[in-house]
Amino acid sequence: xxxxxxxxxxxxxxxxxxxxxxxxxxxxxxxxxxxxxxxxxxxxxxxxxxxxxxxxxxxxxxxxxxxxxxxxxxxxxxxxxxxxxxxxxxxxxxxxxxxxxxxxxxxxxxxxxxxxxxxxxxxxxxxxxxxxxxxxxxxxxxxxxxxxxxxxxxxxxxxxxxxxxxxxxxxxxxxxxxxxxxxxxxxxxxxxxxxxxxxxxxxxxxxxxxxxxxxxxxxxxxxxxxxxxxxxxxxxxxxxxxxxxxxxxxxxxxxxxxxxxxxxxxxxxxxxxxxxxxxxxxxxxxxxxxxxxxxxxxxxxxxxxxxxxxxxxxxxxxxxxxxxxxxxxxxxxxxxxxxxxxxxxxxxxxxxxxxxxxxxxxxxxxxxxxxxxxxxxxxxxxxxxxxxxxxxxxxxxxxxxxxxxxxxxxxxxxxxxxxxxxxxxxxxxxxxxxxxxxxxxxxxxxxxxxxxxxxxxxxxxxxxxxxxxxxxxxxxxxxxxxxxxxxxxxxxxxxxxxxxxxxxxxxxxxxxxxxxxxxxxxxxxxxxxxxxxxxxxxxxxxxxxxxxxxxxxxxxxxxxxxxxxxxxxxxxxxxxxxxxxxxxxxxxxxxxxxxxxxxxxxxxxxxxxxxxxxxxxxxxxxxxxxxxxxxxxxxxxxxxxxxxxxxxxxxxxxxxxxxxxxxxxxxxxxxxxxxxxxxxxxxxxxxxxxxxxxxxxxxxxxxxxxxxxxxxxxxxxxxxxxxxxxxxxxxxxxxxxxxxxxxxxxxxxxxxxxxxxxxxxxxxxxxxxxxxxxxxxxxxxxxxxxxxxxxxxxxxxxxxxxxxxxxxxxxxxxxxxxxxxxxxxxxxxxx
Ligand SMILES: *[C@@H]1O[C@H](CO)[C@@H](O)[C@H](O)[C@H]1NC(C)=O
Ligand SMILES: *[C@@H]1O[C@H](CO)[C@@H](O)[C@H](O)[C@H]1NC(C)=O
Ligand SMILES: *[C@@H]1O[C@H](CO)[C@@H](O)[C@H](O)[C@H]1NC(C)=O
Ligand SMILES: *[C@@H]1O[C@H](CO)[C@@H](O)[C@H](O)[C@H]1NC(C)=O
Ligand SMILES: *[C@@H]1O[C@H](CO)[C@@H](O)[C@H](O)[C@H]1NC(C)=O
Ligand SMILES: *[C@@H]1O[C@H](CO)[C@@H](O)[C@H](O)[C@H]1NC(C)=O
Ligand SMILES: *[C@@H]1O[C@H](CO)[C@@H](O)[C@H](O)[C@H]1NC(C)=O
Ligand SMILES: *[C@@H]1O[C@H](CO)[C@@H](O)[C@H](O)[C@H]1NC(C)=O
Ligand SMILES: *[C@@H]1O[C@H](CO)[C@@H](O)[C@H](O)[C@H]1NC(C)=O
Ligand SMILES: *[C@@H]1O[C@H](CO)[C@@H](O)[C@H](O)[C@H]1NC(C)=O
Ligand SMILES: *[C@@H]1O[C@H](CO)[C@@H](O)[C@H](O)[C@H]1NC(C)=O
Ligand SMILES: *[C@@H]1O[C@H](CO)[C@@H](O)[C@H](O)[C@H]1NC(C)=O
Numbered sequence: 143x144x145x146x147x148x149x150x151x152x153x154x155x156x157x158x159x160x161x162x163x164x165x166x167x168x169x170x171x172x173x174x175x176x177x178x179x180x181x182x183x184x185x186x187x188x189x190x191x192x193x194x195x196x197x198x199x200x201x202x203x204x205x206x207x208x209x210x211x212x213x214x215x216x217x218x219x220x221x222x223x224x225x226x227x228x229x230x231x232x233x234x235x236x237x238x239x240x241x242x243x244x245x246x247x248x249x250x251x252x253x254x255x256x257x258x259x260x261x262x263x264x265x266x267x268x269x270x271x272x273x274x275x276x277x278x279x280x281x282x283x284x285x286x287x288x289x290x291x292x293x294x295x296x297x298x299x300x301x302x303x304x305x306x307x308x309x310x311x312x313x314x315x316x317x318x319x320x321x322x323x324x325x326x327x328x329x330x331x332x333x334x335x336x337x338x339x340x341x342x343x344x345x346x347x348x349x350x351x352x353x354x355x356x357x358x359x360x361x362x363x364x365x366x367x368x369x370x371x372x373x374x375x376x377x378x379x380x381x382x383x384x385x386x387x388x389x390x391x392x393x394x395x396x397x398x399x400x401x402x403x404x405x406x407x408x409x410x411x412x413x414x415x416x417x418x419x420x421x422x423x424x425x426x427x428x429x430x431x432x433x434x435x436x437x438x439x440x441x442x443x444x445x446x447x448x449x450x451x452x453x454x455x456x457x458x459x460x461x462x463x464x465x466x467x468x469x470x471x472x473x474x475x476x477x478x479x480x481x482x483x484x485x486x487x488x489x490x491x492x493x494x495x496x497x498x499x500x501x502x503x504x505x506x507x508x509x510x511x512x513x514x515x516x517x518x519x520x521x522x523x524x525x526x527x528x529x530x531x532x533x534x535x536x537x538x539x540x541x542x543x544x545x546x547x548x549x550x551x552x553x554x555x556x557x558x559x560x561x562x563x564x565x566x567x568x569x570x571x572x573x574x575x576x577x578x579x580x581x582x583x584x585x586x587x588x589x590x591x592x593x594x595x596x597x598x599x600x601x602x603x604x605x606x607x608x609x610x611x612x613x614x615x616x617x618x619x620x621x622x623x624x625x626x627x628x629x630x631x632x633x634x635x636x637x638x639x640x641x642x643x644x645x646x647x648x649x650x651x652x653x654x655x656x657x658x659x660x661x662x663x664x665x666x667x668x669x670x671x672x673x674x675x676x677x678x679x680x681x682x683x684x685x686x687x688x689x690x691x692x693x694x695x696x697x698x699x700x701x702x703x704x705x706x707x708x709x710x711x712x713x714x715x716x717x718x719x720x721x722x723x724x725x726x727x728x729x730x731x732x733x734x735x736x737x738x739x740x741x742x743x744x745x746x747x748x749x750x751x752x753x754x755x756x757x758x759x760x761x762x763x764x765x766x767x768x769x770x771x772x773x774x775x776x777x778x779x780x781x782x783x784x785x786x787x788x789x790x791x792x793x794x795x796x797x798x799x800x801x802x803x804x805x806x807x808x809x810x811x812x813x814x815x816x817x818x819x820x821x822x823x824x825x826x827x828x829x830x831x832x833x834x835x836x837x838x839x840x841x842x843x844x845x846x847x848x849x850x851x852x853x854x855x856x857x858x859x860x861x862x863x864x865x866x867x868x869x870x871x872x873x874x875x876x877x878x879x880x881x882x883x884x885x886x887x888x889x890x891x892x893x894x895x896x897x898x899x900x901x902x903x904x905x906x907x908x909x910x911x912x913x914x915x916x917x918x919x920x921x922x923x924x925x926x927x928x929x930x931x932x933x934x935x936x937x938x939x940x941x942x943x944x945x946x947x948x949x950x951x952x953x954x955x956x957x958x959x960x961x962x963x964x965x966x967x968x969x970x971x972x973x
Pocket of ligand 7: 532
């Protein structure tokens with residue numbers, strides 16, 4: 143080392159010493175101490191932007207160039223009110239003369255009620271941390287009196303901790319997040335944090351039993367974000383759900399009934415190079431920031447809410463402000479389809495369309511007779527959590543909204559038939575989104591309530607219309623109620639000595655002894671599933687499969703209702719229910735016997751079977767598609783299977799495939815295109831919409847896509863015996879599609895498959911269509927059947943869409959890649 147180098151070293155050391163002297167670390171404070179927010183009492187650190195910090199405790203940088211952490215009084219620029227806060231800050235230069243970096247607040251005690259000069263913080267002798275304003279009024283306290291607090295410390299991960307004599311944590315700021323999450327922080331069920339700008343729309347996120355949910359305030363709050371795993375109703379509560387933010391991931395831990403086997407899910411985040419934090423911001427986005435030494439500030443790394451959201455930018459409450467309509471990222475104000483001359487809305491700010499729109503006449507509940515609904519076709523909404531139960535067509539939906547003044551808009555969603563749909567309602571209208579029914583694969587119209595000026599001739603017509611519609615609705619409701627009462631009556635009649643087995647075409651009721659005899663005492667087990675074991679049996683000459691449901695606690699009535707539904711479904715590609723048994727606690731189902739066993743045997747465990755040829759595989763795919771198509775679109779009650787996987791596809795001796803176990807999924811009425819809101823999935827595996835509150839039968843389309851890929855590739859979706867980069871088939875597909883090497887994925891054990899390369903790749907494209915993250919963009923099963931039968935071709939853009947949907951969906955090592963575990967519900971109850 144030359145003299146110059148030595149000089150540099152000395153200078154650097156001196157700089158370090160000086161800068162340490164400048165803000166020497168004093169991370170702990172003792173009890174029975176009072177701090178007064180006053181320049182004379184506390185070291186005052188002013189920054190170039192005008193903000194000020196007066197620190198009570200300070201922790202030095204983790205790395206030499208990293209930021210420091212402090213807790214004390216903070217004043218934002220322009221400085222006129224103080225927060226008691228935890229902040230990240232940094233001072234450059236040898237003497238701290240250059241204060242370009244501004245402090246970043248990561249926690250505060252009194253956001254809603256800032257304090258003045260002369261305010262005090264006291265760590266009292268009995269261990270309470272108390273903030274009082276200059277007039278000595280109590281603003282905030284930690285509520286930790288009498289819990290043997292020994293002192294206060296600011297940790298290296300910016301946690302303000304009150305500890306006791308044995309170093310135990312009595313209170314910590316990590317348990318009470320304001321709007322920021324920090325690495326190392328763990329949120330327990332019940333924790334809620336709120337976006338900073340509480341004067342505007344209030345956004346908050348909260349940890350609920352099944353995950354982390356984001357809401358925008360209104361009465362009731364509207365759900366705009368969900369990061370959750372699906373667990374059955376009875377499988378939670380064994381310990382609180384936890385969300386952990388650690389270096390590289392935001393993970394979710396939901397306890398299950400078996401403590402050793404919790405449900406987990408991770409969102410992967412960029413690894414930390416320096417101090418990071420996540421902030422829930424005033425537009426509802428949760429964004430990840432990292433300290434950047436070069437820029438002397440915290441810079442944006444990623445939008446965590448977007449990683450989990452569908453790629454659609456428009457599906458966000460703030461994207462176009464209130465009442466704004468988002469069309470491919472552009473914002474406009476609502477106007478009626480059939481260009482009426484009246485305008486009901488204007489831009490809040492003429493130059494900034496994304497700030498939203500305001501009604502010209504505010505809605506008055508005193509003049510409900512002048513309420514009108516503005517019709518917007520092909521317009522949808524992000525929140526799907528509040529539906530009006532009995533409004534299943536557009537008119538009843540609109541009437542329901544006009545009847546209640548708190549209703550500010552309804553969104554009517556339907557599929558093929560507009561007399562059966564969902565009526566979503568809101569009491570506050572955030573951004574609306576334009577949709578194209580073809581790509582969204584549902585129709586949606588929004589009806590916005592407006593206040594029309596009185597005494598126009600049109601209004602009389604409207605009133606007449608309303609009256610008529612009201613009468614119609616009342617008659618309609620009366621009919622619905624009558625029908626329901628009649629149906630209920632029917633079930634009540636049927637209770638004990640129900641003559642179920644005598645109904646023609648219905649499954650036969652067997653005595654338990656008979657089934658025991660026909661299976662030779664449940665001797666020959668064919669398989670085991672989530673719902674119970676399956677045994678081979680013989681009824682006369684006919685071979686049958688007897689499923690013995692385990693843990694069935696369902697009432698007899700519900701069971702019979704279920705059996706009636708399953709029994710009434712007959713389709714060549716669905717496994718037929720022959721009979722059933724219900725005696726005391728026994729619940730058994732008798733199915734037709736399928737000699738080929740389940741599909742997984744033929745694709746994963748081939749043993750000495752020859753690999754299936756292309757023609758056979760095509761046939762199987764078409765059979766599954768037809769079976770699902772029937773369940774989704776053709777039978778009396780729409781049925782989402784929710785558990786499509788090779789184990790649930792059975793084959794006969796000629797490789798005709800049938801879908802099994804469909805009755806065990808939730809049955810849904812045609813008029814409710816959404817399945818139970820309780821059901822959730824795991825990101826990356828199941829269809830992405832399991833993350834959001836409500837799912838549709840499109841989850842089956844996704845699972846179907848996975849099965850198609852497995853059948854083509856002759857392997858499991860998740861195969862941990864393979865190297866990590868190829869263990870997940872759908873990820874691999876993405877990679878191969880990007881590199882235009884999809885042919886690598888064709889089952890190499892089959893010459894025949896390789897010789898049909900071109901057709902196989904077409905089939906992969908169909909799978910990709912089914913695997914789109916956005917459920918709305920996936921095809922219906924009837925479209926899939928059409929494609930398979932050659933009556934329709936796949937859009938040429940599919941590859942592009944598949945590759946451009948978000949690829950950062952986190953993945954887990956869960957082998958049940960596409961199956962939904964519904965152990966808790968043996969059969970769904972009638973709805
Ligand atoms: C806290 O109290 C201990 C002894 O009780 C003393 O040594 C230490 O200096 C005090 N710390 C501060 C920050 O006042
Ligand atoms: C408490 O923790 C600090 C730092 O972690 C350590 O230095 C100290 O020895 C601990 N005291 C006790 C009583 O465990
Ligand atoms: C709150 O929102 C308003 C309007 O959007 C904005 O002017 C203000 O700066 C925001 N305040 C904070 C603390 O973000
Ligand atoms: C975060 O993890 C990465 C590797 O996963 C590591 O390189 C980095 O140093 C870690 N960051 C912090 C702040 O610990
Ligand atoms: C617009 O069309 C709707 C039906 O689509 C009709 O009820 C309404 O009266 C029309 N409005 C005008 C101003 O023509
Ligand atoms: C709604 O979408 C359908 C299908 O794309 C289209 O035919 C119709 O014209 C659209 N309606 C309006 C009002 O844009
Ligand atoms: C909806 O209809 C059911 C009967 O089908 C009835 O019991 C219920 O009260 C109705 N709900 C509303 C909100 O009208
Ligand atoms: C209108 O809807 C709100 C929210 O559900 C409800 O609390 C209120 O009772 C309803 N008002 C009337 C008149 O039905
Ligand atoms: C939308 O509704 C029309 C009839 O109103 C129907 O023909 C069309 O198929 C529906 N579109 C979708 C995607 O369901
Ligand atoms: C729509 O549903 C109604 C009532 O269920 C039925 O009468 C009508 O035929 C259906 N229309 C179509 C096109 O399926
Ligand atoms: C999720 O992240 C946590 C914390 O990094 C880790 O312990 C866990 O193994 C991860 N789980 C999965 C399935 O990757
Ligand atoms: C869940 O548990 C409750 C109470 O133990 C029981 O009544 C209910 O039937 C269970 N639900 C299911 C789906 O098993």
